Structure formats: C-alpha cells, structure tokens
Amino acid sequence: MPSPQPSSALRSPRLWIGSGLILAVVSTLFALLYVGGNVNPKGNLRDLPVALVNNDSGAQAGGKPVNLGDQVVSGIKKNAANNHSFDWQILSQKEADKRLGQGKVFGALVVPKDFTAAVMGLTSPQQKQQKQPVRPTLTVLTNQSAGSIGSSMASQANQKAAHAASAQLGKELLSRANSQGAKLTPASQLMLADPATVVIADGHPLGSHSAMGLSAFYYALVLVVCGMLGANAINSQVDTALGYLHADFGPIRQRMPLQHTSRVRTLGIGTVLMLALSVVMGSLVEFATVGVLGMDASHLGLLWLYSVGAIAVVGVSALALLAAFGVPGMLLSAIIFVAMAVPSSGATVPLQALPGFFHGLSEFEPLRQITDGMRSILYYDAQADAGLTRAWVSMGIALAVSVVFGFGVTRFYDRKGMHRIPPADETAEAVETAEAAESAPASATA
Structure with missing residues (x-):
C-alpha cells in the first residue's frame, strides 16, 4: 500500500503563529528603534x-x-x-x-x-x-x-x-x-x-573622499556587520563539519558523520576560527575601502589593527549569543549589533539630540564606541583622547564579557547534561547519518 501523504505544513497553526510572532517582533522593534532615535532631533x-x-x-x-x-x-x-x-x-x-x-x-x-x-x-x-x-x-x-x-x-x-x-x-x-x-x-x-x-x-577640513564626515560611521558599520555575519557563517560551518547540520548544494545534500562534541569545545572551535578569519576580513575591508575606493585614511597600520580587532570582538560576542541561546541568538545579534546600535551610534544624529533611552544605549552599544575610535583614526590623527582610548577599552571589556558569558553558559549546559543530541536520539541520528552518507554519492552522480 502506498504511504499516506503528509498534511500540508501550511495548515499548521503553530507554524503560522510562531513565524508571525517572530516577524512581528522584528518589524516592530526595528521600526521603533530606527525611527524612534531620529524622528525628532531638534x-x-x-x-x-x-x-x-x-x-x-x-x-x-x-x-x-x-x-x-x-x-x-x-x-x-x-x-x-x-x-x-x-x-x-x-x-x-x-x-x-x-x-x-x-x-x-x-x-x-x-x-x-x-x-x-x-x-x-x-x-x-x-x-x-x-x-x-x-x-x-x-x-x-x-x-x-x-x-x-x-x-x-x-x-x-x-x-x-x-x-x-x-x-x-x-x-x-x-x-x-x-x-x-x-x-x-x-x-x-x-x-x-x-x-x-x-x-x-x-573649522576642521576633511578630504573629498570622507563622505562629508560619515566615512568613519560607514566603515565602522561594515566592521560590525562583518563580525555579526561572520559569526553566523562560522557557527553554521562548525555545526556542519561536526555533523549537527546538513549542507545543501543545489539538489545535493551533504551530511558529515556526527561527532559528539561538548558545547564548550564547539564554541572554542568557532572562536578560534573567528579570531583567525578576522585578520582576513579586516585586511579585505581596508583594501576595498582605501585601496580600491580611495577613501581618505592615514595611519594605515593602526587602521588595519583596529579593523581586525573590531571584527573579532563583534564576532566572538555574536558566537557567545548563538552558543547560549541557539537560533534566537541570531535575532538577538541583529537587535544588539544593528537595530539598537545604528540609532544610538551618534554618527548621523548627535548623541545630544537623541532621546534618553538611546543616549543610555550609546554608553555600551558597540557601534558607538567603534565609530568614535574610527573617527579618531580617520579624522583626528589617531589622538587617544579623541575617542580612540575609549574604543580600545570598550572592545577589551566586550571581548572579556563575551568570553566569560559564552564559555560560562556552555560549560553549565555541559555539566547539566544538556547535550545537543540527547542519548535517546543517538541511534536515530546514527542511522540518518549513515543513510545520508550512502545516498550522497548517488545524488552527486544523478
């Protein structure tokens, strides 16, 4: 007898309600945060x-x-x-x-x-x-x-x-x-x-390739986005390599043999990758903006070091959120590093023209600190008291807090036996992995 056809997923109230709530929260938060910080500067x-x-x-x-x-x-x-x-x-x-x-x-x-x-x-x-x-x-x-x-x-x-x-x-x-x-x-x-x-x-002339005083903000935003998206990509790649996720390449699905790895070790692998690949991303960002686009910049060595450091800090912080909260960590990263960060950065609307809530956010939001340090490097001859010292200190604190938080939470999960794959599901996972490994060559041939 033919197997019965599964019911349509679109008939599932849980799918509709869950997706609707997530998108409602995202759209409402982004609208309130983005527009709320800039709607009435005067x-x-x-x-x-x-x-x-x-x-x-x-x-x-x-x-x-x-x-x-x-x-x-x-x-x-x-x-x-x-x-x-x-x-x-x-x-x-x-x-x-x-x-x-x-x-x-x-x-x-x-x-x-x-x-x-x-x-x-x-x-x-x-x-x-x-x-x-x-x-x-x-x-x-x-x-x-x-x-x-x-x-x-x-x-x-x-x-x-x-x-x-x-x-x-x-x-x-x-x-x-x-x-x-x-x-x-x-x-x-x-x-x-x-x-x-x-x-x-x-009163303080800038070069013609300084985006009228906004190049520091755009550059800092690129660093934050690179760190956040880089963390998401690395998290997915690590899970794929360890066999927790499958990878689709068009019609071909590939799944690596499952390796039971502790949450702490998984986060450690992602952190090492993030720190190493931040060097690549920071170098490419500087090459693209200064070398290709001709953005006005001096202190190129310091700019490179700062770019690498900023991407690494944001990336490690995002990895900690993903390790602690799982899929919701991606949404938290978007809210923290983009939705709340852009309007409180003081880059477009000055901090003195922001509502009190956003002014409070600016004290710890990473984009504000990174932007101030970037302004110092690009516009103010890398003066320490023009925002550069505060930026380095803030990034150091953020890195330390992220490492302690991420590894502290994952260690707690490991000690409580909260494994990513419960023991009862190990047999089913092993069978699924074996079947996927056997079907991969056939799919590739097809």
Whole structure:
C-alpha cells in the first residue's frame, strides 16, 4: 500500500503563529528603534557643545577702552540662559581649534581681533570718506567630522546668534550716530542697522573622499556587520563539519558523520576560527575601502589593527549569543549589533539630540564606541583622547564579557547534561547519518 501523504505544513497553526510572532517582533522593534532615535532631533536636543571665541583686542572710544567682542559673547550667553539646546563654551582660539580637531565641539563662533576697531570705524569721519566702508566680520566655523547633522545644527545656531549680535550692535551705532547729530544716508543707515558680515568657514577640513564626515560611521558599520555575519557563517560551518547540520548544494545534500562534541569545545572551535578569519576580513575591508575606493585614511597600520580587532570582538560576542541561546541568538545579534546600535551610534544624529533611552544605549552599544575610535583614526590623527582610548577599552571589556558569558553558559549546559543530541536520539541520528552518507554519492552522480 502506498504511504499516506503528509498534511500540508501550511495548515499548521503553530507554524503560522510562531513565524508571525517572530516577524512581528522584528518589524516592530526595528521600526521603533530606527525611527524612534531620529524622528525628532531638534525636540530632543540638549547641550550640544559649541565654542565661543573672542579674539577682539578692543579699541578706545571717548578715551575709554571698549571691547565689543566681550559684549557679543556675553549677549549670546545671556540670551541662551534659558535655552538648554546648546552648551556655549567660551574658549580661546587655541582651545577651540583643539576641540574642533577632536570632535568635542560641533562648531564655533569667532570674533576677530579687530572687531571693535572695525565697528567703531563705521561711524568715524575717516570711514565716511571711504567709498566702500569695511564691515566687521563674525566667523562661523563648522565641523562635519563630528557629524553632519550636529554640525548643521551648530552652524544654524551660530549664524542666528551672530545676526542677533549684529542687530544689537546696529541699534547702538544708530543711537550713537543720532545723538552726535550725524546725517546718515539711507544706505549708511541700512549698513549700521546690521553692521557685521557673517562668514562661514570649515573649522576642521576633511578630504573629498570622507563622505562629508560619515566615512568613519560607514566603515565602522561594515566592521560590525562583518563580525555579526561572520559569526553566523562560522557557527553554521562548525555545526556542519561536526555533523549537527546538513549542507545543501543545489539538489545535493551533504551530511558529515556526527561527532559528539561538548558545547564548550564547539564554541572554542568557532572562536578560534573567528579570531583567525578576522585578520582576513579586516585586511579585505581596508583594501576595498582605501585601496580600491580611495577613501581618505592615514595611519594605515593602526587602521588595519583596529579593523581586525573590531571584527573579532563583534564576532566572538555574536558566537557567545548563538552558543547560549541557539537560533534566537541570531535575532538577538541583529537587535544588539544593528537595530539598537545604528540609532544610538551618534554618527548621523548627535548623541545630544537623541532621546534618553538611546543616549543610555550609546554608553555600551558597540557601534558607538567603534565609530568614535574610527573617527579618531580617520579624522583626528589617531589622538587617544579623541575617542580612540575609549574604543580600545570598550572592545577589551566586550571581548572579556563575551568570553566569560559564552564559555560560562556552555560549560553549565555541559555539566547539566544538556547535550545537543540527547542519548535517546543517538541511534536515530546514527542511522540518518549513515543513510545520508550512502545516498550522497548517488545524488552527486544523478
């Protein structure tokens, strides 16, 4: 008699409910995390660091020393007293340049050395005789290396503050001119009403092949994805080699003889492979981005070492999750290394513009730490206090925690007798393996 046909798998409620729940969780989490971190950066903005630099040397007016640069800076600080969106930091030019070169401020407003003299000159008799009056300037410095959106926010705030300061000075100049009985032409009145010219300049220039300050983020994301996907591939390859999984190559199914291996040893094999192959992946990533695509980069040796280390840490961490949780470990890896990591990285939207939940995630999420270290290498001459030291320390801690967690859990499973194949199933597995080995040559011939 012919054997009865099995019922359709599509009629199984368990299949529908299980698959539906998994996909519902994935779609909801990714939507909430990805969009939730970036949906309202201006509304969430708190204490974005911006530098105020007063280089004004002042001038004499009516026999008294005057420094209008101090007036501009104090006016901006006063107006921002109740606005916590920006953290205006009064710095020297040297300190501002240093912080721009470390990504610690997103921009700067600079008052030049001759600002007071230039403003006073607008109402002086000598100035009136000139055909084209020389207007004072206020310089707004941007810093794309710290993040394009953060730099744009800082630039807009600086320009708004500079124009407001210019308008305030204009009121004082017009009042002074009127009190002196000066007869001003309409053109002179317009110029005095808004005397300062706002100039925008790049505070920390980057090369043309730096993705406008995003190359560090994209490179770091590639390292994280390589580590995560590499761990999934190695985990599958190790299980196939040990006979726990079969491998399909088109119509051909191959299954290796089953080797009863402890969970600890299985994880150890995967970890060694991950550490060794991280060298290959890190080398290829640097070759592809710098050698083939021409990405702007210096410190190539350090970049290579950092790439290998980042891939290894992420890969070993993902292997620990897979060893501890099995198939759900793949979903956990995607959530930890991608869904929660990208919006909390501070690479596109600055950390100061993220909701509190994502700001908290950024303290330990690997992509944020790896991105900061990459910025230091690519943009800030590999300065230790520009994020590189924090990145190395964070990766070291993550590697240690992953190793302890992964091997600790698998050792617990082994000691409790939680083998991957229970003893009752060993006979069936042996028969299935033998049949698969016998049918493999026939399938290959077919």
